[in-house]
Amino acid sequence: MEPINLADDGFVDVTIDGVTQKLDLFEINNEFFAIREKLKETNEQNAAFVELIKSKGFPSVSHKLAIDLVDAIYERIDSLKKKPSDTPGSPGFMG
Numbered sequence: 001m002e003p004i005n006l007a008d009d010g011f012v013d014v015t016i017d018g019v020t021q022k023l024d025l026f027e028i029n030n031e032f033f034a035i036r037e038k039l040k041e042t043n044e045q046n047a048a049f050v051e052l053i054k055s056k057g058f059p060s061v062s063h064k065l066a067i068d069l070v071d072a073i074y075e076r077i078d079s080l081k082k083k084p085s086d087t088p089g090s091p092g093f094m095g
Contacts, residue, residue: 012076016058016065023056025077032070 011022035048046063049070053061061069 009080012073014058014069016053016061016069019058021057023073025073025080028052028056029073029077032073 010025012025013020013022031052032049035045035052039045039048046066049066050061050063053066053069
């Protein structure tokens with residue numbers, strides 16, 4: 001039987017104002033999604049995004065930067081989901 005070889009590409013280094021943290025892409029995306037669901041009928045989403053980002057060890061950020069990070073995380077996850085099946089770590093890889 002062939003061994004299973006995987007590379008963990010589910011983490012990303014994010015740098016904000018000189019502070020770099022390694023984030024689990026799917027974990028932070030789930031946290032952003034939970035905020036959206038909980039606060040979807042309010043105008044408090046952006047403030048909650050800012051607080052979540054600060055809780056990850058980053059300095060305080062603007063609402064704009066918070067939204068930019070939410071979008072960047074989603075785009076990175078979307079690109080991971082579209083990896084060809086012959087790439088290690090992708091669904092269907094038969095390496």
